Amino acid sequence: MSEELIxxxxxxxxxxxxxxxPIKQRKNGLYPGVSDELAENMKSGxxxxxxxxxxxxxxxxxxxxxxxxxxxxxxxxxLVIPAGNLKTRSxxxxxxxxxxxxxxxxxGDQTQDGVLxxxxxxxxxxxxxxxxxxxxxxxxGEFWLDGQGELWVGRRHSxxxxxxxxxxxxxxxxxxxxxLTEATGPVRNVRGHDxxxxxxxxxxxxxERDEELRVHLSEARLVKDxxxxxxxxxxxxxxxxxxxxxVRSLDKAEATSERFIEGTxxxxxxxxxxxxxxGSICAAGPHATTLHWVRNDGAVRSGDLLLLDAGVETNExxxxxxxxxxxxxxxxxxxxxxxxxxxxxAQEAGIAAVKPGATFRDFxxxxxxxxxxxLVAWGLLGDLSVDKxxxxxxxxxxxxxxxxxxxxxxxxxxxxxxxxxYVDGILEPGVCLTVEPGLYFQADDLTVPEEYRGIGVRIxxxxxxxxxxxxxxxxxxxxxxxxxEAWMAQLKG
Numbered sequence: 345m346s347e348e349l350i351x352x353x354x355x356x357x358x359x360x361x362x363x364x365x366p367i368k369q370r371k372n373g374l375y376p377g378v379s380d381e382l383a384e385n386m387k388s389g390x391x392x393x394x395x396x397x398x399x400x401x402x403x404x405x406x407x408x409x410x411x412x413x414x415x416x417x418x419x420x421x422x423l424v425i426p427a428g429n430l431k432t433r434s435x436x437x438x439x440x441x442x443x444x445x446x447x448x449x450x451x452g453d454q455t456q457d458g459v460l461x462x463x464x465x466x467x468x469x470x471x472x473x474x475x476x477x478x479x480x481x482x483x484x485g486e487f488w489l490d491g492q493g494e495l496w497v498g499r500r501h502s503x504x505x506x507x508x509x510x511x512x513x514x515x516x517x518x519x520x521x522x523x524l525t526e527a528t529g530p531v532r533n534v535r536g537h538d539x540x541x542x543x544x545x546x547x548x549x550x551x552e553r554d555e556e557l558r559v560h561l562s563e564a565r566l567v568k569d570x571x572x573x574x575x576x577x578x579x580x581x582x583x584x585x586x587x588x589x590x591v592r593s594l595d596k597a598e599a600t601s602e603r604f605i606e607g608t609x610x611x612x613x614x615x616x617x618x619x620x621x622x623g624s625i626c627a628a629g630p631h632a633t634t635l636h637w638v639r640n641d642g643a644v645r646s647g648d649l650l651l652l653d654a655g656v657e658t659n660e661x662x663x664x665x666x667x668x669x670x671x672x673x674x675x676x677x678x679x680x681x682x683x684x685x686x687x688x689x690a691q692e693a694g695i696a697a698v699k700p701g702a703t704f705r706d707f708x709x710x711x712x713x714x715x716x717x718x719l720v721a722w723g724l725l726g727d728l729s730v731d732k733x734x735x736x737x738x739x740x741x742x743x744x745x746x747x748x749x750x751x752x753x754x755x756x757x758x759x760x761x762x763x764x765x766y767v768d769g770i771l772e773p774g775v776c777l778t779v780e781p782g783l784y785f786q787a788d789d790l791t792v793p794e795e796y797r798g799i800g801v802r803i804x805x806x807x808x809x810x811x812x813x814x815x816x817x818x819x820x821x822x823x824x825x826x827x828x829e830a831w832m833a834q835l836k837g
Contacts, residue, residue: 383485390482393499398508403452403660406571408511410450410564415462415470417560421530423470424545425450425561426538427458436491440619444537445753446561448661453510455500457517459541464529474510475517478503520544532557563761565752567774572752573808575662576776577817579617580806582656583664584820586612590652591835594644594672602626602640609654617656621663622755625653628672632800633784635745646673649680651800661753665778666818667804674832679795681825683783687801688823690714690781694747698779698807698814702771708747711781715743718783724792742785742792748778751806771809776817780804 414423427447430438443454451460457477462470479502480487480494488495503514524531524544531548533541534557568576586609590597597604605626613620623638631637632651644650650672655664669684671677676684694711716730716739724742725733733739750757750766757776758766782802785792806817822831 378485378489386485386488387483394502395505398505400511401452401509403571404509404511406569407450407452409569411462411470411472413564414450414561418462418532418557419468420464421532422464422527423460423462423557424524424531424533424541425460425462426534426541427453427456428537429539430456430492442619443661444534445565445661446534446558447537449561449565449753451510451512452660453506454661457538459517459520459538460512461520461524472512474506474512474514475520476501476503476506476514477518478516524548534558534561559760559762562758563765565758566750566761566765566769567772568752568776568808569774572662573774573776575658575660576664576751576806576808579621579656579658579662579664580666580818581820582612582616582658583654583666584818585616586654586656587652587666587668587821588835591670591832594650594836597644598646598672600644602628602631602642602644605644605650605652606640609652613654613656617658618661619657621655621657621665625651625667627651627653627800630787630798630800632669632802633786633798634800635784644672647677648672649799649801651802653802653804655755663751663753663755664806664818665751665755665780665804666806666821667780667782667802668821668823668828669801669803670828670832674836675829676825680799680801683785683796683799684801684803684825686715686718687781687783687803688825689718691779691803691805691823694779694781695805695807695814695816698771698777698809700772700809700811700813704767704769704771704777707777707779711747711779712739712743715739715781715783742783743781744784745780745782747781748804748807751776751778773809773811775809777807777809778804779807 425447427443430441433439441456447458447460448454451474453474455476459475461473461475463473465471477500479500487493494500501509503516506514521540521544524541527548531545532553533545533549535542535554589608589612590605593604593608606624609624610620625637626640627634627637628642628644628650629648631642632649650670651667652670653667655666657663671680690711693714694707697707697710713730713734716733719725719739719742720728720730720733725738780802782800784800785796785798787798789797803823805819808815808817822828
């Protein structure tokens with residue numbers, strides 16, 4: 345990785361502190377270490393690369409509808425939704441940027457430092473403006489001397505290009521702090537993404553009002569539009585191919601570690617999408633009993649199970665969330681199959697409970713009942729009835745987690761929605777959620793037979809509520825034990 349230009353003249357070498365810093369700030373109108381001749385030379389000789397006649401992005405119609413709905417919810421109030429800024433990883437390197445979900449949902453844009461402002465108009469509507477970094481200035485040298493200049497990090501769209509793509513008037517984001525400082529009237533801001541925006545609005549907002557905006561935007565994503573559903577299907581399709589890649593490479597993973605599985609799936613995510621939607625869980629053997637095992641540094645052994653929980657995030661930031669538990673050698677042992685079949689039956693019951701008019705809790709309750717029945721039948725809960733086990737929640741020693749969650753631009757989408765709108769809400773067409781029951785017998789659990797210990801099984805699919813029931817977006821991957829074995833044999837053969 346190359347470094348930014350560092351002063352090398354004898355004069356600068358004597359100024360130790362100044363020489364230690366990359367050149368990002370001008371001093372007395374000049375950049376230290378850059379001759380006047382070089383600075384002048386870099387100003388000219390560049391072709392005009394402005395793009396014209398651009399087509400709007402695919403979701404422009406949908407983002408416009410989302411902004412209109414937001415406008416109707418908060419009439420007469422200025423609404424500020426930032427994309428966020430780069431975050432330092434170490435020293436002078438940054439983490440890959442991921443725009444805030446709220447900003448990307450309302451604009452379709454994913455660039456750092458962007459800010460969407462909905463300014464109230466006299467007719468109770470709003471005028472939308474997107475504030476972005478313009479093209480790097482070639483006259484003052486920032487395009488090649490600033491660490492975020494285009495020579496270093498690549499070309500970005502001009503404001504005129506952004507307007508064509510996004511369908512929103514665009515302005516220079518460097519003007520926004522002053523504009524917000526001078527703004528009058530009620531203002532709401534999505535907090536936690538841009539400290540400079542929050543500083544400009546310090547005396548104009550309240551935590552309670554800002555939280556209302558954040559909650560509303562979370563609840564607005566509960567029901568997906570046609571564009572979102574298509575993106576989620578795309579994410580599931582790519583994820584299925586990633587799982588196939590993993591099965592084909594299990595022999596190599598056995599020779600290395602869970603990291604090989606992680607890397608194999610990540611390659612598919614980067615080829616077909618933006619990234620992975622969350623840290624991949626590549627849990628082999630007893631690691632499968634750890635719900636969020638993302639260290640992925642353990643051994644992959646024939647005879648053990650692999651619990652793979654992973655999802656591709658599309659270029660438009662919609663993620664799949666799929667889990668399969670696979671016999672590493674391609675065949676379940678009798679005990680592994682017994683536990684797997686129990687989880688499969690529980691998932692079947694949960695999926696069947698997903699339909700319009702059902703409550704969000706229904707599929708969880710249906711899955712938990714099946715698992716409780718199995719645990720009682722296996723003698724793990726004494727002589728208690730299934731109803732008593734469920735009343736006391738005793739099955740949760742081995743089922744541990746909720747059976748699903750909303751899915752969308754975030755893997756745990758709509759996370760700050762009100763309880764009455766989400767957990768206690770009613771399902772309707774367009775809702776997308778996961779159904780993911782599991783059984784986990786910890787390696788040190790003395791309350792279960794020794795042969796159970798260290799076995800973990802989870803099966804997870806992404807389920808869309810439809811007008812007449814549901815559709816499994818991730819049904820490209822087999823779920824029944826015999827189908828899993830046949831699928832693996834075909835891929836490994």
